[in-house]
Amino acid sequence: MLFLIGLGLGDARDITVKGLEALRSCSRVYLEEYTSVLSGGKGALESFYGKELIVADREQVEQRSEEILKDADKEDVGFLVVGDPFGATTHSDLVLRAVNAGIPYKVIHNASILNAVGCCGLQLYNFGETVSLVFWTETWRPESFFDKICKNRQMGLHTLCLLDIKVKEQSVENMMRGKKIYEPPRFMTVSQAADQLVQIIRRRREDEPGEELGVTEDTVCVGVARLGADDQEIRAATLGQLVSCDLGAPLHSLVVTGRLHPLEVEMLQVNAETSALDHLTMVDSSTYTS
Amino acid sequence: MLFLIGLGLGDARDITVKGLEALRSCSRVYLEEYTSVLSGGKGALESFYGKELIVADREQVEQRSEEILKDADKEDVGFLVVGDPFGATTHSDLVLRAVNAGIPYKVIHNASILNAVGCCGLQLYNFGETVSLVFWTETWRPESFFDKICKNRQMGLHTLCLLDIKVKEQSVENMMRGKKIYEPPRFMTVSQAADQLVQIIRRRREDEPGEELGVTEDTVCVGVARLGADDQEIRAATLGQLVSCDLGAPLHSLVVTGRLHPLEVEMLQVNAETSALDHLTMVDSSTYTS
Incomplete structure (x- = not known):
């Protein structure tokens, strides 16, 4: 399962309980940091979530998404987005690639600007x-x-x-x-x-x-x-x-x-x-x- | 402090970690249930939050808000809104009453439709x-x-x-x-x-x-x-x-x-x-x- 998890606005504690549970169940978790940032950045998020995060830059998401989606049909992969996954920036493209590869996905919403x-x-x-x-x-x-x-x-x-x-x-x-x-x-x-x-x-x-x-x-x-x-x-x-x-x-x-x-x-x-x-x-x- | 806490959409686990912490610190917590509902309703929320909720109907929020704001200058009072507190329905009126009564307020955002x-x-x-x-x-x-x-x-x-x-x-x-x-x-x-x-x-x-x-x-x-x-x-x-x-x-x-x-x-x-x-x-x- 590919989880698209909104982190909300503010800091690490703005994630939802559902989002945090999903994130912790994932074998790999990517952090999209090129369209928005949270105070404290990656380090603060990792220590609060208790999980190592892989920074995904625009090039990887838009051109090398197969790395992100790898094995997501067999295990849980998280993709973290500041705000809501479909907020100011839409990650439809990643979702469509998942759908076309037969990978189920789930969106966990949060506040967006x-x-x-x-x-x-x-x-x-x-x-x-x-x-x-x-x-x-x-x-x-x-x-x-x-x-x-x-x-x-x-x-x-x-x-x-x-x-x-x-x-x-x-x-x-x-x-x-x-x-x-x-x-x-x-x-x-x-x-x-x-x-x-x-x-x-x-x-x-x-x-x-x-x-x-x-x-x-x-x-x-x-x-x-x-x-x-x-x-x-x-x-x-x-x-x-x-x-x-x-x-x-x-x-x-x-x-x-x-x-x-x-x-x-x-x-x-x-x-x-x-x-x-x-x-x-x-x-x-x-x-x-x- | 008056906390306006968004519950997000979905169920009890869609509250943010920050929102849940704030809610648990409150001496009274109101649930606004007349503009939207969450699956499971009040009972499911109470059991997950571990806190008793007081249902606030439109009449109370719009005409008897002094009950909600009572002592909020001395203790923490929570006001829970499905979605975001300033989403589809704006609770500006309650905020303004708090401001005019010298009560500080804080908004904890969440996803809105x-x-x-x-x-x-x-x-x-x-x-x-x-x-x-x-x-x-x-x-x-x-x-x-x-x-x-x-x-x-x-x-x-x-x-x-x-x-x-x-x-x-x-x-x-x-x-x-x-x-x-x-x-x-x-x-x-x-x-x-x-x-x-x-x-x-x-x-x-x-x-x-x-x-x-x-x-x-x-x-x-x-x-x-x-x-x-x-x-x-x-x-x-x-x-x-x-x-x-x-x-x-x-x-x-x-x-x-x-x-x-x-x-x-x-x-x-x-x-x-x-x-x-x-x-x-x-x-x-x-x-x-x-």
Whole structure:
């Protein structure tokens, strides 16, 4: 049996009892660490689970999954994913390979950023399509997520923005020379994400003056960091204010709000910076229409 | 401290280790059972958790929350929610009352139907706004969710439909007579939900012949039942086919698909009835555009 086990968000103790039991029954356990990380990392997980973990990188999961699936028809193999196995990143591909090889599989669910973000006070069923922000390079500065956020906002919906993670990436130079030397991991911060959005806003304002933008520096946003961990941070403020915020260690996510219900405003105020609070009060009375 | 603890989906063993530890440290533990249920119910949970649970009904949570919050500034009180505390139902109201009373709170996340539904193979970031279907009465037959589904589909997005639960409801007669007699609990099935959608389609077709409908009997849908439990069911088929499906005991949810990616189609086929499989293959080549 292939067990796909969600580890949840936060730390080692966020695994479910069912997940922990399954994991301990496995003869081999892989840890997928390239789409998300938990505080403490592999060492902390191993000591709490009482089990040695094999780190599976993207290349192994996507191109050498036969190693992972080896003998999984005769014994139990665990595949651990931070969050939920079908959360922000879907591991459908691995499941399909198992199915095609006649290997039964079982999913043990857990919290994902896609539902846990609800703790900031925004109602989950008022979220539209989720978007991803990637690190821009000199030559690649995609903006399509911005239009999706605007589309969601037009319908009054909030947008969860998943922020880029670069783990075990090679520089172009090392890749071309075939050197397996990897760059240090990078995790996009709320501040960097907000800055990217503000850059898009400014460029569009210059290119199309007079055009009304769906998102501005004054749009109410929520930055979240290390959700589920003891030191989680939730910061409600305007997009412009978030450019200069420091929410600490990874992982970060950003929410761009849509139409705010009074109860949502009240919850955001619990997590608002004082300077953003007045603004939110104003939003309360001016933008909410049932 | 007020602990809001998600129980996840499935059974008692789907609680997280962190949640179980917190729960056991509490002097009183409430179980919110009016928005969702776990297999086995209160008895199974109590015996696994080793703790007596107090069932909190909607009236108590919404109108008499001071009982729940009593002394929570001095001792630990647990509030258990099936799924995630901020999942399909948000318990912001209880949190705000705690905050206003100066009571610290902590959320322990878990899987919610809003992320766990990803295991059917549809990618979560391609879901649009979530909708709710309620039991129709003779005089109240809301259809607004239908238009939201169509809007999501227009943008290529899937729609998660949460299906109505009636627990501890009084009949109008008993309510008028002030009799606290409650009707047996009712849980909407995938079949009932599909039937409701088909009724709307037929009515609109009669009212506005020639008008192209955003959802038809041939739209690919996925019925899910008891997600996370050992006997979970996932059934991919056309909406018309789902009208006559029987997915067994509650809880059920329905997904109306939008534009399907080939990898999503492959995953759906794993869970498809043979008769729906050909249709899905057709959808694969005809409706997917990147």
